[in-house]
Amino acid sequence: MLPDCLSAEGERRCRQLLAGATARLRARPAAAAVLVPLCSVGGVPALLYTLRSSRLAGRHKGDVSFPGGKCDPADQDVVHTALRETREELGLAVPAERVWGVLRPVWDRHKATVVPVLAGVGPLDLHSLQPNPEEVDEVFTLPLAHLLETQNQGYTHFCKGGHFRYTLPVFLNGPHRVWGLTAIITEFTLQLLAPGTYQPRLAGTRLSGG
Numbered sequence: 001m002l003p004d005c006l007s008a009e010g011e012r013r014c015r016q017l018l019a020g021a022t023a024r025l026r027a028r029p030a031a032a033a034v035l036v037p038l039c040s041v042g043g044v045p046a047l048l049y050t051l052r053s054s055r056l057a058g059r060h061k062g063d064v065s066f067p068g069g070k071c072d073p074a075d076q077d078v079v080h081t082a083l084r085e086t087r088e089e090l091g092l093a094v095p096a097e098r099v100w101g102v103l104r105p106v107w108d109r110h111k112a113t114v115v116p117v118l119a120g121v122g123p124l125d126l127h128s129l130q131p132n133p134e135e136v137d138e139v140f141t142l143p144l145a146h147l148l149e150t151q152n153q154g155y156t157h158f159c160k161g162g163h164f165r166y167t168l169p170v171f172l173n174g175p176h177r178v179w180g181l182t183a184i185i186t187e188f189t190l191q192l193l194a195p196g197t198y199q200p201r202l203a204g205t206r207l208s209g210g
Contacts, residue, residue: 005038005144005193006045011100011120014192018101018118025102026077031112033078034068035086035094036103036189039124044143047189048124050089050131051138051176064176066116066185067092067136078102082117090139091130094119103188106181116185118192142174147190148197169200 004010037048052063067086075081079099087093103116124141131139146152152173158166169187171178178186190198 006040006120010193014118015100017192018103021104022101025105025115026079028078028115029113030071030078030081030105030115031108032068032070033081033085033115033117034066034185035082036066036116036118036185037086037092037094037121037124038100038118038189038193039121039141041124041126041141041143043123044145045193046141046143047147047186048121048139048141049176049178049182050136051140053133053135053137063180063182064178065182068114078115079117082115082119089132089135091132092121094121098122103185103192106184108181114181116188118189138175140175142171142178144190144193146174147171147186148194 005014039046039048048067049064050067052065067089068082069085069089071078071081072084075084079096079102083094083096083099098119098121100118100120103118105113105115107113126139126141129139152171154170154172155167156170156179158168168180169183171183171186187198187200191200
């Protein structure tokens with residue numbers, strides 16, 4: 001059964017669970033920050049994703065991601081980075097009071113720290129967004145119920161030189177495959193929002209940390 005994470009009680013529970021990590025991590029230096037927008041589409045809880053522009057440079061063009069980007073020296077902290085980048089990429093202004101907290105950081109292949117920031121953005125109409133075509137090709141949502149269905153969950157095993165290296169989650173059967181760091185952050189988010197329903201099958205995954 002999907003918990004009512006959009007209720008005041010659900011929000012309060014999540015904020016309390018993230019409070020310690022948020023206090024430790026929000027002002028800590030990081031390479032980048034992303035916003036994990038928990039929204040409501042037609043009354044259904046969902047997460048908002050973007051499809052990165054195919055015109056971008058680098059290996060992540062055309063990938064599914066959360067809105068976000070590199071931390072700027074002028075940013076106050078990682079929360080400020082995530083909110084600023086979301087506004088620039090999608091035209092979506094999320095008030096700071098809508099931020100629930102900071103999830104466990106992840107690291108890209110270059111060992112750069114990426115900090116996920118969870119926010120409850122409320123009811124959302126995708127047509128009201130103004131995605132920057134230089135950065136975003138598409139915006140879409142996935143209901144939490146979809147992400148929690150086991151047939152939509154998988155894992156990808158990565159090898160190098162014929163030897164196993166690591167395993168990452170992947171979420172399937174939506175408009176686009178969610179994988180890589182975005183899938184890891186999605187997994188952390190589901191652990192927080194639906195602890196009795198979602199149980200990661202990878203050893204050592206936690207929703208927050210230092």
